[in-house]
Amino acid sequence: DLKGGGGGGGGGGGSNGNGNGGGNNGNGNGNGADNGGGNSGSGKGQAGKSSHVNATTGDEVDVDGNKITVHHPDGLTEKIENGRFRMKDALDRTIIDRPATPADVSRLKAL
CATH class of the missing domain: 2.20.220 (Glycosyl hydrolase fold)
Structure with a gap:
């Protein structure tokens, strides 16, 4: 009985890729495409x-x-x-x- 691992949780700061791997499918894709190169969501400046x-x-x-x-x-x-x-x-x-x-x-x- 394979239990699914929690999916990867998104890139640095910008993308909230909720990592819920769906219980039994073992395929937890977090879909956290971080296109901000570390700057997304920093809000400084x-x-x-x-x-x-x-x-x-x-x-x-x-x-x-x-x-x-x-x-x-x-x-x-x-x-x-x-x-x-x-x-x-x-x-x-x-x-x-x-x-x-x-x-x-x-x-x-x-x-």
Whole structure:
């Protein structure tokens, strides 16, 4: 009884080739064609950075690659980085540190 090996999981950074080899077929092709030569998904450099201040709320929003930081006028800071959501108070004390949710990402991007 041949159990299928988990397929190869995609190239460096760019292609999410989910490696589920399908149980019994033993033929787990990950289909991770990485055409980016190591640069795909890096998001660094000037093109990946943006910053603005929300005129209504006064929130300063910085987006750098896959890191989002929001500074609120009252001193609170919210940050999503490396899959974590962190909130700090005006004295730089961490008050929330948990895995980020899609709702966190969309809320901060909407500011």
